[in-house]
Amino acid sequence: MKLFKRHPDIMLVEFGSPQELIDAAGKIKEAGYKDFDCHSSYAIHGMDEAMGLKPSIVGRISGICAAFGTTSALLLQWWTSAVDYPLVISGKPLFSLPAFIPVTFAVTILFAAFGALFGMLITNRIPRFNHPLFNSDKFGKFSDNGFFVSLEASDPKYNEEGSRNFFESIGGRNIEVLTDE
């Protein structure tokens, strides 16, 4: 019995430049592919639109966490200093909002940052042990001067022969199919 589910096969295609990559992404989207991704060492402006990606939900996760941080910080301070252990500090009322603002602000930021970090990790499905993309020898170039498109075999339009021809027709090079071993 295998411990982890086998990852579907991946077709890896190399492109020559950021411009070629962004043009290819547009054509791949038009051809109706869904499960594909683009890899480059830096963000390329306009890539999201070319790939047809929806706006990320990380901002919303972060926003909800921030609101949770605000309320929990206020409740914590109200409970500890006005209810559970009332303590008069420099003659101020037990519940004095101005004194609580710095902590509330900091906790809001902290929770928003947690939301952004963990939201990003969850939506990216990381950390993970391995990914079949790393079985390729060429793929390492993605962090340097390589521009790649990867297409997963789980895509309904995937067809090894047909997809290979399609990628060749839009200028892809060094096409290889990677299997999860």
Added chain:
Amino acid sequence: MHWDLDTFKIRGSEKMANMALMIGLAGLALSAYGYIADRGQFFYSYLTSFMYWLTIGLGALFFTLIHYLANAKWSIIIKRWSETVMFTLPFMGIMFIPICFGLHDLYEWSHEDVVATDHLLQGKAAYLNVNFFLIRSLGYFVIWGLLTWFIRSKSIEQDQGYSESSMMKVRRVSAFGMIMFALTISFASIDWIMSLSPHWYSTIFGVYMFAGAFVSFLSFTVLAIKYFEGKGILKDIISVEHYHDIGKLMFAFIIFWSYMAFSQYFLIWYAHIPEETFWFLDRWEGTWKQFSMLLMIGHFPIPFLGLIVQNAKRNKFVLPTVAIWIMFIHWVDMYWLILPTFSPEGFNLSWMDATTFVGIGGTFIWFVISRYSANSVIPINDPHLGTSIRHTS
């Protein structure tokens, strides 16, 4: 008003400029009557309106300086606008003249008999005295005048032929200018507003004024480009991406303003020293309490929630609406800083608040429109103009 696509200049703006000038002069004439009717009220109203419009120019100066310092590309298409608005600073020097005649009505420290019986004011007399005050005020306008004139004329020169070395000079001056900006805005706000209550002091006051100045300039810009776009000016040049970037700056600096305003209040509230707390207590007296609450809610939660969603900053209806609100609340801010010294018993709106506002505002708008129409509204020879037009945020 329309756009001449051969020279990229605005044509036919004279009618609007003249109308603004007429309204402005009428406002000033009515205010002059107010001067006879009620000197004290006149000077306080005048100072409020003066500071309101001056801060918009100061925000523009900061925007221009940071544009050159960061070698920004996205803002190239609106740099002529910010250069025009900042050029109102020397113009506001003329508008400052009436204030020089109202020092006794405005500033407690200018009365020698008051200072003679007040130990604290005697200690501050080396700084807070009429001559030094006037010299400093002149100094601010000279610095602002030279800075804005140099940057603007060098920028306009580029329309005859682009020169990289000339722009390098502007960048160097901007670095120096940024330091001068920080010093002048701090000391100007201390002199003209903080010294209304000469016993009180806040070391963060200049930064607080800067935050309000920048955010009001950005709102003014949103409204202006929206108006110009409606007239076909800057059409197909300015895009929703530029609105989005200005919106982001507005959002950030609304938070920055709140951070400064709260920090100022927080330390004074915590330390609880009578010589500091009285300033806030004055603003909690009678109807000033409601007025303070309006500022508190109107200058942070409302614009914050109004701009927090990305779509709000990209929406050409929502963003200008928030901009109008910020321009209103910036007036509330100026009023809140200045007027409680004059009418400590409570908020008491005078007709002179309106006439001085319209008076200075009308002439300000006349100046901006006529200067903006005088040259191409985009720097036509800038090598990065295309980058700015195609900009995506």
